[in-house]
Amino acid sequence: MIRTSPDAPTDRVAELPDRSVVPAVWSRITNLTVERGEGSWLITTNGERYLDYSSGIGVTNTGHAHPRVAAAVAAQAVKLLHGQQNIVYHEPGLRLYERLRHVLPGDGWGAFLSNSGAEAVEAAVKLARVATGRPVIIAFRGGYHGRTAQTMALTTAKDVYRAAFEPLPGSIYHTAYPYCYRAGHAIDACICDWEAQLDLTFHQFIYPDKVAAIIVEPVLGEGGYVVPPPGFLPRLREITRQHGILLIADEVQTGFGRTGKMFAVEHWDVEPDILTMAKGIASGLPLSGIIARRELIERWAPGTHGGTFGGNVVSCAAANATLDVIRDEGLVANAAARGAQFLAGLRQLGERHRSIGDVRGLGLMLALEFIKPGEGDGRVPNPELAKRVLAEALDRKLIVLSAGTYANVARIIPPLVTTPDEVGLALKVLDESLTAAGA
Ligand SMILES: Cc1ncc(COP(=O)(O)O)c(C=O)c1O
Numbered sequence: 183m184i185r186t187s188p189d190a191p192t193d194r195v196a197e198l199p200d201r202s203v204v205p206a207v208w209s210r211i212t213n214l215t216v217e218r219g220e221g222s223w224l225i226t227t228n229g230e231r232y233l234d235y236s237s238g239i240g241v242t243n244t245g246h247a248h249p250r251v252a253a254a255v256a257a258q259a260v261k262l263l264h265g266q267q268n269i270v271y272h273e274p275g276l277r278l279y280e281r282l283r284h285v286l287p288g289d290g291w292g293a294f295l296s297n298s299g300a301e302a303v304e305a306a307v308k309l310a311r312v313a314t315g316r317p318v319i320i321a322f323r324g325g326y327h328g329r330t331a332q333t334m335a336l337t338t339a340k341d342v343y344r345a346a347f348e349p350l351p352g353s354i355y356h357t358a359y360p361y362c363y364r365a366g367h368a369i370d371a372c373i374c375d376w377e378a379q380l381d382l383t384f385h386q387f388i389y390p391d392k393v394a395a396i397i398v399e400p401v402l403g404e405g406g407y408v409v410p411p412p413g414f415l416p417r418l419r420e421i422t423r424q425h426g427i428l429l430i431a432d433e434v435q436t437g438f439g440r441t442g443k444m445f446a447v448e449h450w451d452v453e454p455d456i457l458t459m460a461k462g463i464a465s466g467l468p469l470s471g472i473i474a475r476r477e478l479i480e481r482w483a484p485g486t487h488g489g490t491f492g493g494n495v496v497s498c499a500a501a502n503a504t505l506d507v508i509r510d511e512g513l514v515a516n517a518a519a520r521g522a523q524f525l526a527g528l529r530q531l532g533e534r535h536r537s538i539g540d541v542r543g544l545g546l547m548l549a550l551e552f553i554k555p556g557e558g559d560g561r562v563p564n565p566e567l568a569k570r571v572l573a574e575a576l577d578r579k580l581i582v583l584s585a586g587t588y589a590n591v592a593r594i595i596p597p598l599v600t601t602p603d604e605v606g607l608a609l610k611v612l613d614e615s616l617t618a619a620g621a
Contacts, residue, residue, distance in 0.1 A: 211236075211583065212576060219246025222600045224581070235608055236581045237595045240403075240435045240547075243462035244507045245599040251465045254503035258496045265495045267295070268488060274498035281505060282473055285444060286457065292479035295471040295493030299434035299460035300328025302470040303397070306430045306456045307332060308487055310395035313478040314428060318388050320380075320396045322359040324405035324587060327397065327432055336397060339404040340587050357383045359398075361408050363540040363551060364561065372411030380421065390425035395456070400446035403435035406586035407549035407593045409542050415450040428455040428478075434470070435547075438462030439508055439598050442518030442545030449544065465504045469497035513598040520596065520605050521545040527609040528594075534613075535621040537567055548594040549585065552621065563588035567621055574615035580608055 190199065198215070217227045222245060224234045237243065244251055258274060265272040275295070282293035294305055307319055319336065321327065326339040335350035337343045344350060360374035367373055384390050400415060402408035422429045431454035436446035440462060443449055447457070455478065460470030468491075508514065525543050528550060532541040539553035539561055552564040552571070568590045575582055585593040596605070 211572065212581065221245035221248075222597050222604050230579065232576075232579045232581050233604060233608060233611075234581050235594050235596045235600075236583045237597050238466065239461070239583065240440060240595045241461045241466050243438050243440065243513065243598045244465045244504055244511075245597045246466075248465060248503075248507055248599070250507050251500050251503040254499045255467065255496055258499035262495050264491075266490065267493045272495045272498070274495050274502055275493050278493075278498045278501050281502070282471065286453070286473060288453075290476050291473050292476040293471055293473050294479065294482075294487075295469065295498070296489060297468045297491050297494075298328070298470050299458070300330045300333045301489070301492070302434060302458040302460050302472050303327045303333045303336065303430075303432060304330060305487060306397070306432075306458050306472050306474075307336075307395070309456060309472065309474060309478060309482055310428045310430060312483075312486065313481045314394040314426070316392055316394040317353045318355065318393045319353065320355050320357055320383065320388075320393055320427075322398055322402075323356050324359050324361065324402050324408065325356075325397070325399055325432070326402075326404035327434075337404075339402075339406075339585075340589070343404075355383055355387045359402060359405070359408065360410050360414050361402075361406075362411055363408075363542070366559070366561070369409065369411050369542075372413070374411065376414065377417065377421070390427060393425065393427045395428040395430045396422055397430040397432055399432045400436050400449070400452075401441060401544055401547055403547075404585055406551065406591040407542060407547055409544050412450065415447065415452045419452045419454075430454060430456045430458065432458045434458055434460045438504070439514040439517050440545055440595075441547055442514065442521050444508075444514055446544065463504065464497050464500040465507075467494075467497040467500040469494065469501055508598070511599065516600075517545040517598045520598075520600055520602070521548065523602060524548055524594070524596070524605050524609070527605070528612075531609070531613055531616060535616045537564055537621040538616075543594075546594075546596050546598060546600070550592045550594075551586065552590045552592070563590035565589040567619060568592055570619035571612075571615050571621060574618045575611055578611045578615060580611045580615070582612075 215227045216224045224232045283291045321336040323338050327333040327336040334344045335354045358376045358379035360376045362369045365374050431447050437459045456474040528541045532538040536555045540551040552567045554562040554564045582594050585591045
């Protein structure tokens, strides 16, 4: 007979289970075991303090365990943990749906709530197909949209995210994102041929009137924190309108103040048809969703999409508190100000360390791209150096992440509550780490 048990042998002793209980598929950039977090800091079980400029991959925009968010979670948890969306309404959900209808300018928006970023993208794709009656989705090379089957098929940020999982869902085509540094020119003098490549896609692969949507990250995330040239999103909006194609802005990483605007599309005054969101929405509780034009949402027939946990009541309470904190503490403005401070400091580092090929960023989405000076075209990617810099920074108790197709980009994602002193400290640590790594 099979015997199951909710207990592990270690439940009877004080020590923690061996780390090998966690499967290796969760690749990990530190070996830290953390106990708690406060604002920009993570505190380990040994009491060591790390400046967390990963923000749990862009999630803890209000900082770790913000007291107002934590209090909202605790208050909700003792009342109701699960109020399933197909069965009941709940107050935190109703309030959040209403607020999300108004985060973008204008009146005609509706929202849908789910659990993860990938699920939000899945929802956007399903809605685009059902609302247009068209089958095809176009995504950008270097984009990242998640790890479910559909979102893997959209993702091309790096081989590891998809290459072992063919066959992937079809009717998806990829076109060029304008990556000015790799193309060899300045962002304000962009001559990238992304528009010609999109036109070629229409002439070589698929008729535009078969395309339901184009999905785009306003700033490439996993693909290397690539800020596009000023004309890109406005022109893409024009082209999509011309062909009756919906524009999906994937703001899972850029949303909720990260770039110094509530949503990154505001930098270019572009209105998408559908916007996906997750990460920063609930300060760490699992929640995601889309905002879409109401007439699109209204074409989504009851029961054709959903999920058990979507719009969880505790997550919704956390999201409402997160929105309050973002508003009351002026976190969007702080992201812009701290971002400008950080970028100026990084530019100085770029002048002193020869292996930094590019310094870029928008708000608190910042990156250093490492190259091998004097080799090839002068932009040969240097992932080994990026790895060493990250390791040196970690030794000095600063957590930053890598990104980019060649993993040669250090990306810095501070929480939006970070202070001028913390930014100064991080710049000092980065300078020392660059020197120690031989940059
Ligand atoms: C732009 C973008 N879209 C979608 C996702 C997927 O989100 P999740 O990991 O919550 O599924 C991510 C995650 O990094 C992302 O950055």
